[in-house]
Amino acid sequence: xxxxxxxxxxxxxxxxxxxxxxxxxxxxxxxxxxxxxxxxxxxxxxxxxxxxxxxxxxxxxxxxxxxxxxxxxxxxxxxxxxxxxxxxxxxxxxxxxxxxxxxxxxxxxxxxxxxxxxxxxxxxxxxxxxxxxxxxxxxxxxxxxxxxxxxxxxxxxxxxxxxxxxxxxxxxxxxxxxxxxxxxxxxxxxxxxxxxxxxxxxxxxxxxxxxxxxxxxxxxxxxxxxxxxxxxxxxxxxxxxxxxxxxxxxxxxxxxxxxxxxxxxxxxxxxxxxxxxxxxxxxxxxxxxxxxxxxxxxxxxxxxxxxxxxxxxxxxxxxxxxxxxxxxxxxxxxxxxxxxxxxxxxxxxxxxxxxxxxxxxxxxxxxxxxxxxxxxxxxxx
Numbered sequence: 001x002x003x004x005x006x007x008x009x010x011x012x013x014x015x016x017x018x019x020x021x022x023x024x025x026x027x028x029x030x031x032x033x034x035x036x037x038x039x040x041x042x043x044x045x046x047x048x049x050x051x052x053x054x055x056x057x058x059x060x061x062x063x064x065x066x067x068x069x070x071x072x073x074x075x076x077x078x079x080x081x082x083x084x085x086x087x088x089x090x091x092x093x094x095x096x097x098x099x100x101x102x103x104x105x106x107x108x109x110x111x112x113x114x115x116x117x118x119x120x121x122x123x124x125x126x127x128x129x130x131x132x133x134x135x136x137x138x139x140x141x142x143x144x145x146x147x148x149x150x151x152x153x154x155x156x157x158x159x160x161x162x163x164x165x166x167x168x169x170x171x172x173x174x175x176x177x178x179x180x181x182x183x184x185x186x187x188x189x190x191x192x193x194x195x196x197x198x199x200x201x202x203x204x205x206x207x208x209x210x211x212x213x214x215x216x217x218x219x220x221x222x223x224x225x226x227x228x229x230x231x232x233x234x235x236x237x238x239x240x241x242x243x244x245x246x247x248x249x250x251x252x253x254x255x256x257x258x259x260x261x262x263x264x265x266x267x268x269x270x271x272x273x274x275x276x277x278x279x280x281x282x283x284x285x286x287x288x289x290x291x292x293x294x295x296x297x298x299x300x301x302x303x304x305x306x307x308x309x310x311x312x313x314x315x316x317x318x319x320x321x322x323x324x325x326x327x328x329x330x331x332x333x334x335x336x337x338x339x340x341x342x343x344x345x346x347x348x349x350x351x352x353x354x355x356x357x358x359x360x361x362x363x364x365x366x367x368x369x370x371x372x373x374x375x376x377x378x379x380x381x
Contacts, residue, residue, distance in 0.1 A: 008184060009254040011067070016060035016247050030244045031056040053232050057240040061247040062214075065204075068183040069196050071216040073224070075231060076243055080179070080199030081106055082236035083213030087144070087175060087195070088114055089234075090226040096121035096141040098133065102156065103148050104177065104199075105347040111146075112350070127156050128289075133163055137170045148177040149186075149297065153307050153343045153359040155281045157290030160297055164192025173223065179203065180333065184257050185300040189218045202334030203303075205249035206256050212238050212246050256336060256364055260304030263370065264362040268306050270371050275311075276378040278356065282306040304362035305333060307343070312381055314355035318342045321358060323380060326365065326373035333361035338370055 006014075016028040033055075036048040048054055058076050065074040077083040084107050088097070091114075099111055101124045108124070115122035125136035133145065145167040149158040160176055167174040175195040176188040182203045188196045198204055200212035217224045231237060238246075261284070268282035283294035284302030294302060310317045321329050327340040339361040344353045362370065 008068070012064075012184075012254050013251050015064045015251050018060075028057075028060055028244070028247070030240050032240055051240070052235055052237055055237075055240050055243070057243045058238065061243050061250065064247065064250060065183075065198075065214055065216050068187075069189050069216040070187055071189050071196070071218055072220050074214060074216040075228065076200070076238040076246070077213035077215070077231060077236050078238050078242075079211045079236075080197075080201060080213040081110070082231075082234075083197055083199075083215050085110060086227050086230040086234070086236055087146075087197070087215065088120075089230045090223050091118075091120055091143055093119040094121075094141065095143045096123070096138045097144050097146060098123050098125060098136045098142055098172070099146040100125060100127040100148060100151055100158070101352060102127055102151050102154050103146075104152050104179075105351065107146070107177070108350065109348075127151050127158055133158075134166050137166070137172065139170055142167075142170055142172045145172050145174050146177070147174070148179075149188075150180055150283055150294070150303070150305065152180065152305070153281075153353060153357065155283050155288075155305060155307060157283050157288075157294045157297070159293050160186075160188050160191040160193060164194075168192070180303050180305045181298055182253060182257065184254050185261075185298045185303065189216065191297065194218050195224075200246055202332065203257060204253060204334075205246045206253060206334060206336060207245075207249055208332060208335035208337065210242050210245045210249065212242055257303065258301055259364040260334075260362050261301030263364070263367040264304045264306050264360075265302065266367040267360070267362060267371055267374070271308060271374065274378065276381050278309040278311050280306060280308055281357075305360070306362065307357050307359045309354055310356045310358060310378075310381070312356060314342075314344070316381060317356045317358060318345065320377045320381060323377040324373050325376075326369050327360070335361065336364045338363040338365060 034051045062074040123136040125132040147158045164174045173194040176193040177197045179199045196216045198214040200214045265284050268280050271277050272280050321340045327338045343359040344351045
């Protein structure tokens, strides 16, 4: 059977497993060299010249991401923000960006910065309103529509197919942050997106020990070539060891995402009507306002990200996070360990996140242990 006919789980588990004919090694090597030799005719011996351009260690991970997303090409970056900055570095003065009011705060802070310093227009739309995206577009000027789905940290769902249709109607490109909905559950390119972004630090790598970003394009075009040039000349390149760790992490992506989704659903249902909880925000719940869209886009689980609005003020809400024992109070998501954070405090002065919101990244521990830990913290409230 051709590997192309294997299931996604099998392809992930065997990612990069090309047997070395000389040694029989199953695991791919790490190429640490920064430069590559030439022969007596001054021709390069292979396809590489300098590791700021490309490194052999990057290729298995980039090829796997291209295959998983159904794209034309993928690029790895030194961090998620390095990938985001590369995208918006392709814009010119007078161009316009559309993005959600609620989104990853680091990306939004960068958009505010370039809007102020480079005469690039920025409109932040209310992601909870169906027509807000269309109304935010400036015909003839909007070049990029940037969305997340689910939206961090309220987990609203944006209809990717509808967003793509709207963006393309105005000759803009749709770029989708799928950090919390990796290709084991959502394939945004098949829904019409032009570029998919991942903070690969999160679910793709999955062990809180790799800093990485990734972009995958649906087609090779001028903007994509521009992004490649930005990575090359700004040095926003991932290190060989980090690329190797990323590939290793992706081999267990299907298993980790499945377990995290199962745990999150159990926790969401348990606390859905809890006396100390105002609301559980999780797209897997049937009463979630965008559940039907989520079910259409997220075909293999709703992920491990959920938030709770606590029936308490900001100070008491923060206190709950410090009382948890199983959950680690830390920023990030998508790792094997469960995390909690008071999101508004982390996001800073521009945050419109409710002050009584706790964001949870559910890991692969026992769901009963996590539920018991939350119960003991809420009981003291």
